Amino acid sequence: MPASSKKKTSKSSAKKTTKKAAPKKKTASAAAKTAKPAKTAKTAAKAAPKASGKPIRVDYLLEKLGEEHGDDQTLPPIADNLDLMLFLRLCQDMRLADAKKAFLALRTQFVDWNEVRISPVDEVREVLKGAPDTDALARFLQGFLMSLFLEQHHVGLEFVRDKTNAEIKAFFKKHPGFADSSLGLLLERVNDYPVVPLEAYAMTFLERVGLGTSEATALSRQKDLYEHVPKGQVLGLSLLIHEQARYTCPTAEEKLDCPDCPLKRGCPFPAKVTPRQRAAALKNVKKSK
Numbered sequence: 001m002p003a004s005s006k007k008k009t010s011k012s013s014a015k016k017t018t019k020k021a022a023p024k025k026k027t028a029s030a031a032a033k034t035a036k037p038a039k040t041a042k043t044a045a046k047a048a049p050k051a052s053g054k055p056i057r058v059d060y061l062l063e064k065l066g067e068e069h070g071d072d073q074t075l076p077p078i079a080d081n082l083d084l085m086l087f088l089r090l091c092q093d094m095r096l097a098d099a100k101k102a103f104l105a106l107r108t109q110f111v112d113w114n115e116v117r118i119s120p121v122d123e124v125r126e127v128l129k130g131a132p133d134t135d136a137l138a139r140f141l142q143g144f145l146m147s148l149f150l151e152q153h154h155v156g157l158e159f160v161r162d163k164t165n166a167e168i169k170a171f172f173k174k175h176p177g178f179a180d181s182s183l184g185l186l187l188e189r190v191n192d193y194p195v196v197p198l199e200a201y202a203m204t205f206l207e208r209v210g211l212g213t214s215e216a217t218a219l220s221r222q223k224d225l226y227e228h229v230p231k232g233q234v235l236g237l238s239l240l241i242h243e244q245a246r247y248t249c250p251t252a253e254e255k256l257d258c259p260d261c262p263l264k265r266g267c268p269f270p271a272k273v274t275p276r277q278r279a280a281a282l283k284n285v286k287k288s289k
């Protein structure tokens, strides 16, 4: 049988099985409403906070950012560790909504990750709409899958369950290209790693909304945050925070979009910025244009 006809058969069977297998996921906001709250979250008041200088609560953060992203925030079906890492790799290059669409296309238009590995790069590139460089991303995905195949004789990442955190970190040091926060989310999934993993740029956002101060180390702030996250919501919260910190609340103050921010009613930061600071920031923007 020619390779092309083989592929058609396997793809159509994949479509049938994918429908059955894909579990229905809740949005982060919906899940936040139904999930059993963590011990510390139990004490949180129900009403939305006012921008009074008090820190924003995690449940409010999940609710408002979940609402903002609507259905796009629904996490795709992540069945195993390889799914998780490849979805997170897409999120590194794309908006959350685009990453979700690309992930679903990779999982439904190809039989499995092994077929992604052996397919022509053009076919992989085709489904990565939204990435700034689809060719580079397609080649990265195929290169990583190929190295897994050559090293493990299998395209999967379930072997990391038997590894320590140090061994998993060493493995990804040999296979660079994944964000530290992605590696942290894998550790949180497979081992004891009580942290909401965040990139440096997301820590600025966290400080603005009052969740931690710059005096504490980044790791201790991420551990504190973990204590307040409802069970099963770490991945969703980390994704939402990164999306918010990249596009609405970036580190550069002159690029803040507070008027359009879903957290503006609860965030203490705008009240802290004096009109003079705001005018100076706007002046800098005009100069840089």
Ligand code: SF4
Residues within 6 Å of the ligand: 208, 209, 248, 249, 256, 257, 258, 261, 262, 263, 264, 267, 268, 269, 270
């Ligand atoms: S954009 Fe403004 S209102 Fe929104 S989280 Fe950032 S500082 Fe707060």
